[in-house]
Structure formats: structure tokens, C-alpha cells
Amino acid sequence: MKKLLLHxxxxxxxxxxxxxxxxxxxLTIFYYNPNIDTSEEFEHRLSEQKRYCNAVGxxxxxxxxxxxxxxxxxHGYENEPEGGNRCERCFRLRLERTAQYAKENGxxxxxxxxxxxxxxxxxxxxxxxxxxxxxVKFEFIEGNxxxxxxxxxxxxxxxxxxxxxxxxxxCEFSKR
Numbered sequence: 668m669k670k671l672l673l674h675x676x677x678x679x680x681x682x683x684x685x686x687x688x689x690x691x692x693x694l695t696i697f698y699y700n701p702n703i704d705t706s707e708e709f710e711h712r713l714s715e716q717k718r719y720c721n722a723v724g725x726x727x728x729x730x731x732x733x734x735x736x737x738x739x740x741x742h743g744y745e746n747e748p749e750g751g752n753r754c755e756r757c758f759r760l761r762l763e764r765t766a767q768y769a770k771e772n773g774x775x776x777x778x779x780x781x782x783x784x785x786x787x788x789x790x791x792x793x794x795x796x797x798x799x800x801x802x803v804k805f806e807f808i809e810g811n812x813x814x815x816x817x818x819x820x821x822x823x824x825x826x827x828x829x830x831x832x833x834x835x836x837x838c839e840f841s842k843r
Contacts, residue, residue, distance in 0.1 A: 668691070668692055668693045669692050669693065669775040669776055670692070670693045670695070670773065670774045670775045670776075671688065671692035671693065671694050671695070671774065671775065671776050671777065671778060671808060672695055672697045672728075672765055672768060672769035672772075672774040672776070672777045672778075673685070673688065673694055673695065673696055673697060673777070673778050673779065673780060674697045674699060674761055674762060674765040674777065674778070674779040674780065674781070675696045675697065675698055675716060675779075675780045676700055676712075676780060676781060676836075676837060677700075677712045677715065677716060677833065677837075678712065678715035678716040678718065678719040678720075678825070678828075678830045678831070679715075679821055679822075679824075679825040679830050679831075679832045679833075680780040680781070680783050680784060680821060681696060681716065681719065681720070681780045682719060682820075682821045682824035682825055682828070682830070683783055683812055683817045683818070683820045683821035683824060684778075684780040684783055684810070684812045684817075684821075685720075685723060685725055686820070686824065687810075687812060687817070688778070688808075689723075689725070692776075692808075694725050694726075695725070695726040695727070695728060695774070696716060696720055696725055696726065696727045696728065697728050697730075697765050697768060697769075697777075698712075698713055698716050698727060698728065698729040698730065699729075699730040699761055699764050699765060699768075700712070700761065700837060701732065701733045701734050701735075701736040701737040701760070701761075702734075702737040702757050702760075702761070702836075702837050702838045703732070703734070703837040703838070704837065704838055704839040704842070706732050708833070708837065709732045710732075711831060712831070712833065712837070713729055715830050715831045716729075717729075718828075718830075719828055719830055722828060728768070730764070730768075736760065737757065737760065737838070740756050740757065740759070740760040741753045741756050741757060744756055745840065747840075749786075749836075749840065749841055749843070750786075750787075750788060753840065754787075754788075754791075754836075755791055755795060757838065758779075758781065758791065758792050758795045759795050759798075759799065761779070762777070762779060762792075762795055762796050762799045762807075763799050763802070763803065765777045765779065766799050766800065766802075766803040766805050766807070767803060769805060770803055770804075770805045775806065776805070776806035776807065776808050777796075777805065777806070777807060777808070778796070778807065778808035778809075778810060779792060779796065779810075780812065782810050782811045782812050782813060783812035783813050783817050783818055783821050784813065784818065784836075785813055785818050786836065787836075789810075789811040789813065793809045793810070793811070796809060797809070
């Protein structure tokens with residue numbers, strides 16, 4: 668099986684995606700989320716990610732909280748509407764870091780759980796993933812995990828594992 672580094676924003680979003688991909692790839696979760704608004708929220712989401720992955724036997728690599736990377740990436744786009752250019756820059760930051768890490772650490776490809784959310788545009792995320800793939804010269808696995816009731820299944824799995832489900836994307840701007 669190919670070794671897939673799967674970027675994840677949180678445990679609940681990873682549930683359904685892991686379920687879909689676990690029989691096709693040797694999965695490792697990559698928790699890189701400098702966009703999270705506070706260190707407490709970052710740590711809470713990371714803890715839940717690790718708890719879920721431990722329960723289903725998936726490894727987790729976590730990158731320390733570095734919000735300055737996010738603010739540098741979105742500088743000048745702070746007032747963009749949710750789903751706009753600020754979000755695209757955030758997706759790019761996280762996917763480029765995932766691809767680079769995967770390429771440098773013996774993985775075969777990379778992907779993201781971000782497309783499971785009905786609040787995220789999978790067309791934009793997949794485009795950013797493909798552009799990152801071309802830039803880094805590393806395989807991106809495209810997906811739209813909200814299809815076929817994927818989001819609904821992620822909610823069901825989150826309830827089954829009693830996972831903390833946040834009510835915003837993670838950045839301070841998504842709370843508006």
C-alpha cells in the first residue's frame with residue numbers, strides 16, 4: 668500500500684476520511700493547523716485527534732502551534748469573507764507544508780480531510796492541492812469526502828467516539 672500523509676484539521680473531520688481511505692493506503696495523520704485561534708483550542712483539537720487515531724490505529728504527526736505562520740500567509744486578507752481568498756491562502760499554507768513533509772519523510776502521496784466539511788469548497792481545496800502537487804512535484808490524492816453523506820457519517824462517528832465538535836473552522840475570522 669502507498670504511504671499517505673493525510674492533513675487533518677481536527678478529529679471529527681478525519682473520522683469519515685480515515686474510514687474511506689484506510690483500506691487503500693497506509694495512513695498517517697498530519698496535524699498542522701497554525702490557523703487555530705488560540706493555543707487552548709489547538710491543543711484541545713490535537714488531543715481529540717490523537718484520541719480518535721489511537722482508537723482506530725492510525726499514527727499522528729503533529730507540528731507545534733505556530734500562529735505567526737498563518738498570520739503571515741493571510742496578511743492583507745483579514746477582512747475577506749469566509750470561503751474567500753483568506754481561506755484559499757490558509758489551505759495553501761497547510762497543504763504545502765503537508766506535501767513538503769510527506770516528500771521529505773518517505774511518504775508516497777498527500778491529501779487533506781478539509782473537503783469533508785459542507786462549509787469548505789472542495790473545488791478550491793482540490794485545485795490548491797493539485798497546484799501544490801505540481802509545485803512540490805509530489806502526488807496529491809484528490810477527494811470530496813462530503814459526498815455520499817460523508818459529512819453526516821463524520822457526525823455519526825464523532826458521536827460514537829464522543830469527540831469534541833467545534834462550531835467554527837478554527838481561525839478567529841470564522842467566528843464572525
